[in-house]
């Protein structure tokens with residue numbers, strides 16, 4: 001539980017138990033370097049990404065590492081929702097000066113889930129001053145959010161432009177290989193050895209984030225302890241049948257096409273048409289990449305469902321959308337929203 005004038009670093013989140021993969025390697029390496037050097041090269045550092053991909057874990061891991069390497073350093077972790085609550089408490093108790101003094105005297109401020117500041121004008125104002133004061137004093141600030149700074153709604157522009165004056169990085173949901181690695185490491189920690197095939201089977205179905213992987217593993221482990229059964233693919237199929245059923249039966253290519261057509265306000269028939277207008281081809285290509293991510297259909301089957309196109313068209317679509325996402329954060333946001341909508 002967070003408390004007002006404490007460091008609030010969660011000791012359980014360390015770099016050593018953060019599993020690295022293609023999706024998070026760059027962010028993890030950079031944060032690790034910041035912890036090692038504390039040279040304020042990237043200040044503020046703004047990390048954004050969807051839920052459950054390890055933002056809080058990394059924020060606490062850097063806090064733990066900095067504390068272990070430096071004596072008498074003031075490192076504070078706070079979730080933005082708490083920051084608002086603390087500020088309201090301080091105002092109520094006529095302790096706002098203490099509050100300001102405390103937050104303006106930290107050496108490393110780790111502020112999680114900045115999106116919770118939305119529409120909280122007074123807290124944003126206070127944070128703005130704290131932020132400026134820390135930057136002026138050359139103290140490190142690391143922020144996390146579920147969105148890119150530009151996509152944050154209900155936040156003052158002056159705050160958003162401050163967030164962008166350092167480095168902004170995206171942390172992606174784990175790819176298949178990383179998910180397999182996470183599943184194997186997390187089961188090993190519970191003294192369970194899974195076959196590679198079983199780990200891969202779980203990883204293919206639990207795609208969105210690590211929190212979901214942890215939840216699925218908890219269910220599997222609890223049931224296997226209770227039933228005293230070995231964890232095989234069949235056993236997993238049985239325990240996770242709700243999830244597997246949803247993936248197999250409900251996330252169809254048709255459903256993906258319908259959802260994306262609706263999202264982009266185009267006709268469902270445009271998904272299979274030969275139309276080459278950009279406002280149609282981009283949603284169609286997004287639908288192809290989503291079908292590749294969320295179904296187990298082959299590229300040929302996916303291509304065929306888009307008006308008889310072949311597998312190379314699907315591959316091209318995936319490459320193109322990935323490239324566009326790197327160049328355009330709002331497209332990436334759209335893609336994540338669509339995936340979330342289809343997976344929930």
Ligand SMILES: Nc1ncnc2c1ncn2[C@@H]1O[C@H](COP(=O)(O)OP(=O)(O)OP(=O)(O)O)[C@@H](O)[C@H]1O
Nearest residue numbers: 017018019020050051052053054055056057210211
């Ligand atoms: N790469 C990873 N290796 C090991 N554990 C991970 C990894 N990524 C996430 N986790 C674990 O998954 C759970 C959720 O992660 P975390 O709370 O850090 O996600 P988040 O991105 O902050 O999500 P939210 O935006 O919802 O707060 C935690 O238990 C965390 O330890």
